[in-house]
Amino acid sequence: MKSHRNKGLMGVGTLIIFIAIILIAAVASSVLITTGGSLQQKALVTGVQTEESVASGVEAISLMATDASENHSVQHFELLIRMQSGSEPINLNNSVITVDTTDTYQNLDYNTTIDKNLFSALSGGTHHFIVQYVKQGPDNENGYLNRGDVVKLKFNTINAIDENQKIRIRFIPRVGQMTQIDVMTPDVMSDQRVQLWPT
Numbered sequence: 001m002k003s004h005r006n007k008g009l010m011g012v013g014t015l016i017i018f019i020a021i022i023l024i025a026a027v028a029s030s031v032l033i034t035t036g037g038s039l040q041q042k043a044l045v046t047g048v049q050t051e052e053s054v055a056s057g058v059e060a061i062s063l064m065a066t067d068a069s070e071n072h073s074v075q076h077f078e079l080l081i082r083m084q085s086g087s088e089p090i091n092l093n094n095s096v097i098t099v100d101t102t103d104t105y106q107n108l109d110y111n112t113t114i115d116k117n118l119f120s121a122l123s124g125g126t127h128h129f130i131v132q133y134v135k136q137g138p139d140n141e142n143g144y145l146n147r148g149d150v151v152k153l154k155f156n157t158i159n160a161i162d163e164n165q166k167i168r169i170r171f172i173p174r175v176g177q178m179t180q181i182d183v184m185t186p187d188v189m190s191d192q193r194v195q196l197w198p199t
Contacts, residue, residue: 056090057176057177058084058176060081060197064077064194065161065189065193066193072163072190073160074189075160077099078153079152081179089141089145092143092151094173095173097129097169098168099167100170103159111128111130130153131152134152135149163185163187163188165185
């Protein structure tokens, strides 16, 4: 009788251990599944952010100076841009233009309150640019660069830039790739409008 009782007790003990092992395995599996799902979600979010950062940006079409005839130097500029293919919309309110010359460096942000005629409304030394929509796409929204939009960014430099001088202009959105243009002003600037890029 003792033998049967001992075997029964051993069987109950083994069953308890077996159930405990199953419960531990179930808890561990649940933790792994939860952790795996969280990591997958974070990876997807990171992937989307990375893709947006890499794919988003603007394409520069041309850079013009508009005041060259007076004294053979330039201070008023127009940068024509559109979205890169596959880019997300660009929020111009969160974008910056930098202008780097041999003797000055300048940051310009978007100013929505200035009249469209920037060059008569502002004197040199401004720290803002304004936007003129040359072409409006189907998803046009004020303050954004969307699919099909072509915009002209107008800005002034702090100082006049003479002939045969280096200029580096960057358009930097909050999300996406920076666009950079390096130019040399022509040896002779006699016409009022001078195309600086592309040449």
